[in-house]
Amino acid sequence: MIAAVRTWTAEQTLRELDTEDGVLRYHEAGDADAPPLLMLHGSGPxxxxxxxxxxxLPVFAEHFRCLVLELPGFGVSDPTDQHPMVAALPSVGRFLDGLGLDRVDVVGNSMGGVVAxxxxxxxxxxxxRMVTVGGIGQAIFSPSPGEGLNLLMEFTESPSRERLVQWLHSMVHDRSLVTEEMVEQRWTQATEPSTLAAARRMYSRAALEGMGRAAARSPEPPYWAMLHRVRARTLLTWGRDDRVSPLDMALVPMRTIPDAELHVLPRCxxxxxxxxxxxxxxxxLAFLTRAD
Structure with a gap:
């Protein structure tokens, strides 16, 4: 007989951690004594x-203590006055310190992969060990910003349901995944005033142009130029049909992260x-549980 896989609701797994910079909310599933797996979400409406x-979670919680952190600026953890990308890394540090975790495996989607x-x-x-889902690296052959990011900027500057749907369609290969329920959930959260204000600090065209100018003046190299410093074994996962972070972005991290491998998923x-x-x-799962 095959044992039933346990499932959870968001309400059952939701936790809170008080920090000096506000409450961080997260979801926890799995055995508290299992190896910790930090999961970092991407950005967008x-x-x-x-x-x-x-x-x-049902698959990974069989092996890990899964910790899905809600990064500040996206409407779940306490809001931040900072650019959400600037606030993200310190919030991860406060989160790990608050839970007393010295070493973790990390899975990060898009922006979450950059933070990881x-x-x-x-x-x-x-x-x-680190797993990324698209998002990291630097476009080599594709135009930048790409289609998905341009649609995100259009929605952020002038939100409408039509623009939200257009952006959601750019996120997937199979558009049937974008349901009316998904659109409604996303619309409600994305247009909440503090969440929309944070998004405009991050994804308005003026904000992105300002970030580009600041990066050009900065004495520090961009993170993707320092990938050779990553010591963690790394798995890059990518959708072959990604229109937000095109597949050629994987070339830089694949070549410069010392212990990296790449898996490309078709029709994705x-x-x-x-x-x-x-x-x-x-x-x-095979990567994370592979013997050292």
Whole structure:
């Protein structure tokens, strides 16, 4: 007889951690004594950690203590006055310190993958293994910003349901995954005033142009130029049909992260953990549980 796989609701797994910079909310599933697996969501209208990874928890919680952090600026954890990307890495540090975790495996989708990579560069002893889902690296052949990011900027500057649907369609290969329920959930959260204000600090055209100018003046190299400092074994997972972070972005991290491997999923857009759920879970679980 095959044992039933346990499932959870968002309400059952939701936890809170008080920190000096506000409350961080997260979802926890799995045995408290199992190896910790930190899961970091991406960005975009109405995103949450639960919406990115909630459906993957039954598989990973069989092996890990899964911790899905809700990053500040996306409407679940306490809001932040900072740019959400600037606030993300310190919030991860406060979260791990608050839970007393010295070393974790990390899975990061898109922006979450960038945050995971920056953590692995800044604190190499803190990350054992890292899995990214699109998003990291630098476009080599594709135009930048790409289609998905342009649609995200259009929605952020002038939100409408039509623009939200257009952006959601750019996230997937199979448009049937974009349901009316998804649109409604995303619309409600994305247009909440503090969440929309945070999104405009991040994804308005003026904000992105300002970030580009600031990066050009900065004495520090961009994170993707420091990927050789990543010591964690790394699995790059990518949708072959990703229109947000095109596949050629994988070339830089694949070549410069010392211990990196790449798995490309066909008929798959930016949300590999959702659109090719079973295949993605099998590849990631095999990587994370492989003997050292």
């Amino acid at each position: 109405g995103v949450t950690g639960w919406r990115n990874f909630g459906e993957n 990579t920056r953590l692995a560069i800044a604190e190499p002893d803190r990350v054992r 857009g930016h949300w590999a953990m959702i659109e090719q759920k079973a295949a993605w879970e099998a590849v990631v």
